Amino acid sequence: MNVTQILFFFFASCAAGCALAMITRKNPVACAMWLIGTFFSVAAIYTLLGAYFIGIIQILVYAGAIMVLFLFVIMLLNLGNDYEDDIRGTGWKIAGGGAGLVIIALLGRVFSGDLPRPLGDAAGPTMLATAQAERGVVGLIGIPLYTEYVVPLQATAILLLVAVVGAVVLAKRKV
Amino acid sequence: MNEIPLSYSLGLSAILFGIGVAGVIVRRNAIVLFMCVELMLNAVNLAFVALSPYAGVEGQVFVFFVIAVAAAEAAVGLAIMIAVFRHRESVDMKNFSLLRW
Numbered sequence: 001m002n003v004t005q006i007l008f009f010f011f012a013s014c015a016a017g018c019a020l021a022m023i024t025r026k027n028p029v030a031c032a033m034w035l036i037g038t039f040f041s042v043a044a045i046y047t048l049l050g051a052y053f054i055g056i057i058q059i060l061v062y063a064g065a066i067m068v069l070f071l072f073v074i075m076l077l078n079l080g081n082d083y084e085d086d087i088r089g090t091g092w093k094i095a096g097g098g099a100g101l102v103i104i105a106l107l108g109r110v111f112s113g114d115l116p117r118p119l120g121d122a123a124g125p126t127m128l129a130t131a132q133a134e135r136g137v138v139g140l141i142g143i144p145l146y147t148e149y150v151v152p153l154q155a156t157a158i159l160l161l162v163a164v165v166g167a168v169v170l171a172k173r174k175v
Numbered sequence: 176m177n178e179i180p181l182s183y184s185l186g187l188s189a190i191l192f193g194i195g196v197a198g199v200i201v202r203r204n205a206i207v208l209f210m211c212v213e214l215m216l217n218a219v220n221l222a223f224v225a226l227s228p229y230a231g232v233e234g235q236v237f238v239f240f241v242i243a244v245a246a247a248e249a250a251v252g253l254a255i256m257i258a259v260f261r262h263r264e265s266v267d268m269k270n271f272s273l274l275r276w
Contacts, residue, residue: 016191049228051227066246076257077206077257079206088201100196141236164250171254171258
C-alpha cells in the first residue's frame with residue numbers, strides 16, 4: 001500500500017459516498033452539490049491514473065459548465081419546495097437497490113475475467129508515460145484528435161451547434 | 176503513477192454505474208434522474224480511462240467525445256424539461272408519459 005493507492009481509496013470512497021448521498025437527498029440543489037463532489041473525486045482519480053488532460057476537462061466541463069446549467073434550471077423552475085414526493089415508495093426502493101447490486105455484480109464478473117489487452121501484456125501505465133513524455137500532456141490526446149479523428153471531431157462540433165439551436169427552440173415560449 | 180491495479184478502477188466504475196441505475200429507478204424528479212444518467216456516463220468514462228494504458232490512448236480520445244455528447248444532451252434535455260414544466264407546472268416523471276403508449 002503506497003501513497004498513490006491510499007489516495008485512490010480516499011477519492012474512490014469520496015466518489016461512491018457522494019454518489020450515494022446524491023441519490024438519497026430530497027432537495028434537488030443538494031443532489032446537484034453532491035454530484036459536483038462526485039465529479040471532483042472522479043477528476044482526482046483520472047489524475048491518479050495518469051490522464052491529466054481528461055481530469056482538467058472533467059472539472060471544467062462537467063463540474064463547471066454542465067452542473068451550472070443544472071443548477072440554473074433547478075433555480076429557474078423553483079424546485080426543492082417539496083410540494084411533491086420525490087423518492088418513490090418501498091417497493092421501488094427495493095427494486096432500485098436490487099437492480100444496482102445486480103449490475104455491480106455482473107460488471108464485477110466481467111471485469112474480473114480475462115480482459116483483452118490489444119497492446120500485449122507489456123503495455124501499461126509505463127507506455128502511457130513514455131507517450132506523454134514524447135508528445136506532452138495535451139499532445140497525447142490532441143495529436144490523434146486532429147489527425148486520425150478529425151472527422152468525428154467536426155461531427156461533434158456540428159452536434160453541439162444543433163444542440164444549442166435545439167435547446168433555444170425548445171425553451172422558447174412561442175416558435 | 177503505475178501502482179493502481181486495473182481491477183480497482185474498474186470496480187469503482189462498476190459501483191458508480193450501479194448507484195446511477197439505482198438512482199434512475201428510485202427517483203421521481205426528472206432533473207435528478209438526469210443527474211443519475213450523467214453519473215452513469217461518468218462511470219463509463221472512468222472505465223475508458225482505466226483501460227486506456229492497455230488498449231491505446233484512443234480510450235482517452237473517446238472520453239473527450241463522450242463529454243462533448245453529454246454536454247449536448249444536458250442542454251437539450253434541460254430545455255425539454257423547461258418546456259414540460261411550462262405546461263404541467265412540475266417535472267415529475269409522470270408528466271413525461273405523453274409518448275409512452
